Amino acid sequence: xxxxxxxxxxxxxxxxxxxxxxxxxxxxxxxxxxxxxxxxxxxxxxxxxxxxxxxxxxxxxxxxxxxxxxxxxxxxxxxxxxxxxxxxxxxxxxxxxxxxxxxxxxxxxxxxxxxxxxxxxxxxxxxxxxxxxxxxxxxxxxxxxxxxxxxxxxxxxxxxxxxxxxxxxxxxxxxxxxxxxxxxxxxxxxxxxxxxxxxxxxxxxxxxxxxxxxxxxxxxxxxxxxxxxxxxxxxxxxxxxxxxxxxxxxxxxxx
Numbered sequence: 575x576x577x578x579x580x581x582x583x584x585x586x587x588x589x590x591x592x593x594x595x596x597x598x599x600x601x602x603x604x605x606x607x608x609x610x611x612x613x614x615x616x617x618x619x620x621x622x623x624x625x626x627x628x629x630x631x632x633x634x635x636x637x638x639x640x641x642x643x644x645x646x647x648x649x650x651x652x653x654x655x656x657x658x659x660x661x662x663x664x665x666x667x668x669x670x671x672x673x674x675x676x677x678x679x680x681x682x683x684x685x686x687x688x689x690x691x692x693x694x695x696x697x698x699x700x701x702x703x704x705x706x707x708x709x710x711x712x713x714x715x716x717x718x719x720x721x722x723x724x725x726x727x728x729x730x731x732x733x734x735x736x737x738x739x740x741x742x743x744x745x746x747x748x749x750x751x752x753x754x755x756x757x758x759x760x761x762x763x764x765x766x767x768x769x770x771x772x773x774x775x776x777x778x779x780x781x782x783x784x785x786x787x788x789x790x791x792x793x794x795x796x797x798x799x800x801x802x803x804x805x806x807x808x809x810x811x812x813x814x815x816x817x818x819x820x821x822x823x824x825x826x827x828x829x
Contacts, residue, residue, distance in 0.1 A: 576714050579604045579632040581647065583612035585685035586661050587638035593693045595619070597717040603632050627652050634659060634714060636679060637670075645669045648676075657707050663734025666727060667701055677702035677711055680730055681720070684741050694719040699730055750809055782823070789820035 578600060580591055587607075594602045602620055607613045610624040623629070629652065637644055637660045644660045648670035651658065658674040660667075661681060670676045678701040685691065698715040700722055702708040708724065715722045725733070748769070755762045775784045788796040797817060804810045 575599055575601055576634060576710065576717070577601045577603050577632040578714070579606065579629060579635045580638060581606045581635065582638035583607040583609070584638065584640065585687050586681065588687055589685050589691045590636065590638055590661070590681070591616070591620070593691070593718050597719070599717045600714060603630050626650055629653070633657065633710065635674075636661065641665050645671070648674070657710065659711065663699075663737065664731055667703060675702075675704050675707055677704075677707055678730065679711055679715065680725075680734075682733060682737060692719075694721075697721050697723060699723050699725045699733060701725055701727065701730060747812075750812065753806075754804075754809070785820060785824065787820070789817040790824050792821075 576599060578594055580587055580594070580602060583605075591602065591605060594600050604621045604623060605613050605616065606623050606626065606629060608624055610622060613622045616622060629635075635651070635656055635658045637647055637658065639647055639660075641662050641664060644662060644665050648658060648660075651671070651674065654673045656674050657677065658670060659677045659679045660670060661679055663680050663682070667676050667678050678699070680699040680701070681693075681696045682699055683691065683696040696718075698718070698720045700708060700711050700715065701724070702711060712722050712724075751765060752762045755765070772784070788800070801810055801813060804813060
């Protein structure tokens, strides 16, 4: 049985807590947050605290807090030589205070508090500084039902950056698509099967091979028509930038 104390109350912390509570071979001993109100709703199912000095003994302490809070919180922990993990994709493992054994449990997924998450679809990237700790962290991830991957810091940062492109930037493109359809009274709902098929396609073939559209086929007339249709200057610039990127990738004439 692996005992865990969770620190933080954001999206990742909330989903981790729910998954850890359901997992076999894991005991969530305590949940800390500096604002007790944020986790008080869970006080009937888990001991909650806003006092770092009241933290109990545990096998693993997980810092599921914002990136800029990790270093400071790790330095405030009132113990030494314990296994402390953060959940960030971009923060260096060495940024945590070296008084404890350090590692990373990076769940590579998008988290929103009100959206259910199936951890069997959440790859967990693991990085530890001490080899024996890797097996403990891997066992925790397996207990969550997650696929695991051992990564180094450079690989983790690359995955995080790539995740911004494929998730955050893509979602912003969805938002722009929503604005464009909304402005003409068209239904964004009609685009959802296309969104699903695009995501499905890259499960089987590379993004390079999956590329379609006017930029890929060099259809300058359609490109010019689209640019003339776009009344939002920022949308025009995004269209030009992405079109140019596709053309460069596939050897087509640039805008």
